[in-house]
Amino acid sequence: MTPTFEQRRYLIPFRVALLPQIFTEVLVIGSGVAGMRAALAAAGHSDVIVTAKGPLKASNTWWAQGGIAAVLPPELAGEDHRDSFESHIRDTIDAGGDLCDPHAVRRVVEAGPQAVRELIEVDMSLDRTGDPPHLALGREGGHSLARILHADGDATGKAMAGALNRAMRAHEKVRVFDECFVLDLITLEGATPQCVGAITHHPKYGLQVIWAAATILATGGCGQVYRESTNPRIATGDGLAMAYRAGAALADLAFMQFHPTTLYIAGASRSLITEAVRGEGGVLIDHNGYRFMADYHPQADLAPRDVVARAILTQMQRTNHSRVFLDCRHIGAERFAQRFPGIHQLLRKFEIDPGTTPIPIHPAAHYMIGGVHTDLDGRSTLKGLYAAGEVACTGLHGANRLASNSLLEGMVFGRAAGEVCREMHDAAHPGPVRVVSDIPISDRSELDLVDVRSSLRSVTWRHVGIERTGARLEEVLEMFDFWGRYTLDKIFDDRDGWEVQNMLTLGALITRSAHWRNESRGTHFRVDHPEPLDRYRRHDLWRRGQGEPETVDIPHEDAAPAG
Ligand SMILES: Cc1cc2nc3c(=O)[nH]c(=O)nc-3n(C[C@H](O)[C@H](O)[C@H](O)COP(=O)(O)OP(=O)(O)OC[C@H]3O[C@@H](n4cnc5c(N)ncnc54)[C@H](O)[C@@H]3O)c2cc1C
Structure with a gap:
């Protein structure tokens, strides 16, 4: 950092x-x-x-x-x-x-x-x-x-x-x-x-x-x-x-959990297509109409999210297409509209009838x-x-x-x-106290905030996303370092600036944690370390001013709970 x-x-x-x-x-x-x-x-x-x-x-x-x-x-x-x-x-x-x-x-x-x-x-x-x-x-x-x-x-x-x-x-x-x-x-x-x-x-x-x-x-x-x-x-x-x-x-x-199924229409914002659609029988097919999930997991379309998100990514790479499809044709338009009225309405805006047309989808960052x-x-x-x-x-x-x-x-x-x-x-509250924050005026030139916001989001998606490698994560840290030097040294007076400063801090911390975790586990997949390792079966804790994380073991079920 x-x-x-x-x-x-x-x-x-x-x-x-x-x-x-x-x-x-x-x-x-x-x-x-x-x-x-x-x-x-x-x-x-x-x-x-x-x-x-x-x-x-x-x-x-x-x-x-x-x-x-x-x-x-x-x-x-x-x-x-x-x-x-x-x-x-x-x-x-x-x-x-x-x-x-x-x-x-x-x-x-x-x-x-x-x-x-x-x-x-x-x-x-x-x-x-x-x-x-x-x-x-x-x-x-x-x-x-x-x-x-x-x-x-x-x-x-x-x-x-x-x-x-x-x-x-x-x-x-x-x-x-x-x-x-x-x-x-x-x-x-x-x-x-x-x-x-x-x-x-x-x-x-x-x-x-x-x-x-x-x-x-x-x-x-x-x-x-x-x-x-x-x-x-x-x-x-x-x-x-x-x-x-x-x-x-x-x-x-x-x-970071990536949701496997968000509506993927060029130029439109990403809207979630709830997992419950697969619960009701919706199935994933690739560009060639092939039902691929059984190749990846015994629970096929109802496998855990990380498995489905990675399978979609692999299938997109194999077919050389930027999306796969959620096929709900067998559910029928009427039942779909009844069970998922909000999604049905959303699809209508894009003239997609789930009774006749598979829904184009793509994974997206969903839950921290x-x-x-x-x-x-x-x-x-x-x-x-x-x-x-x-x-x-x-x-x-x-x-x-x-x-x-x-x-x-x-x-x-x-x-x-x-x-x-x-x-x-x-407990006794200390009451109002004198707190002073002094920040020196930066003499570095300014970066365009809109550019920084969009660049950092692109970089995290590409290299700190569903699949990660140590070498790319190191590059991303260098980029955050650069943006940080020109953005975190500034004083902004509106929320656009404060949000970008927060996003930079978070992006860098997520990258650091992903770089530290030389293994694959749950939503974190390292192509260069594809298996879980026992020595990482612990929480990594990051505090300001400490370059390395403190680690905490997972308590045993029989141990007394903390707190
Ligand atoms: C599209 C979508 C679908 C989901 N579906 C499900 C589901 O079906 N089931 C499920 O269990 N989970 C689902 N989740 C996840 C779940 O919705 C969230 O994890 C949960 O709602 C988070 O609740 P929260 O109260 O922690 O935060 P939020 O609901 O996100 O609320 C955060 C609040 O903090 C405020 N805030 C943020 N920053 C600041 C600031 N600087 N100053 C002042 N206020 C601030 C915001 O204005 C907001 O009021 C879904 C998430 C998404 C995005």
Whole structure:
């Protein structure tokens, strides 16, 4: 890591004494599933402020399609439904490339029924079927049976975000600041550094300081670091970068999950085609109409995501074409439209009728498995800072996330962080303190920000994507080093600049982690080291100022859980 990445503590120069100041007990950054669930839990004991850099729609949560994985009892899922925690745990661990933390898996899976009840309590309308009606369950890759709840067919995220949002805004102890961009976490330095709030920017109110006894980071993922991504434009990894600058440890950043099936139309943004389509019988064919997945995995089209994404890449190389197809003709147009109304509508825009025409698809960056290293209550390594949802790394997903486990994770750890952060409220809060950030004016010339943003996204897609090699990763680090020197030394006054600075930091950290991990495991595939190695069966933790990662062993199932 170059000194530029290591030296920058804050993105802008400031003196807190000169800025407007707001006080709260709990600050939640982000209003996706994790942030909203955390806010509702924290409001049980404290005053809460929630900030989000965009409107409700601007979150990964809103765009989630397929659903929420949960083991449901017969009274919710129908008398004939037979599922077990052990089966969901096994599926999660099998997908996870031998890197899952068994305690995190058990915690999330066993909390599944309660999380679903909480969603029903906040009036989320889930799809139902049968007579008498019970919750409808779909099946997705890697799950040994149908256990995915959904809403409005393929609009699960929208229904979930809407319901949690109504409950959160109705709560008298929660204040929501929309369009409020958090630049940095404020820390008190000393023997035990402590997070005491954040510095924010609002288009109307400008820079502000929000002091908080406890801060919960719920800023989601960083898919935008890649040129091909299913994530909305907000997913620039701000939370990860600000936690790194503040001194918290980030873990397992090599593991970016690539979704195998995004609609691939030249010039159009990449829209996800949920895995549930394959669960309903959709199959992958190449340009010659050949059904290739059985050549790659015994579960064929329902193999885990990393296997399917790599198989698609190989098949595209073999056939010399930039896409393959999802064939749903045998499902029939009518059933497809009924089960996947959102996707059906999207396809109509491009005049694709899934009843007669295979859907052109291509993989894309989808989900950041790594993140702010936390214990099982969402505590980060920095006192006063908690993390939940996609921004966090709890060890649940190991090296590869099982489909539809992340909305559930956001519910479970959002609640845990919201509850446990009470410990900071009870502890003595240092109150407003003098914090000064001085940044010298750079005498280096400027690089074009738009160019840097698009170049870094292209390079990560090409060389830090589905297949990686040590030599290319080294080249990418040199490029990040160069861009960093000319971009991270500058002071910007708007979010376009701050986002690029965050994306550069994240891109470099992902590359470093991928370069360190001289093996292949889960979503991380090194062509030059194609097998998993025992000595890498551990988490790699990165902290600012440390050139090499600290490593942490995967706990044994019988050992006491941390946190
Ligand atoms: C297209 C798509 C489909 C998916 N389908 C599924 C599915 O079916 N099932 C499943 O389990 N998972 C699915 N996922 C993954 C899942 O949606 C996400 O992992 C999950 O919603 C993340 O929730 P979150 O609360 O952690 O973050 P998000 O929902 O992404 O929310 C992040 C929040 O942080 C805010 N924020 C970010 N940066 C800042 C900043 N600097 N300052 C202030 N606020 C900030 C944003 O405005 C936003 O409010 C899907 C993801 C995508 C993209």
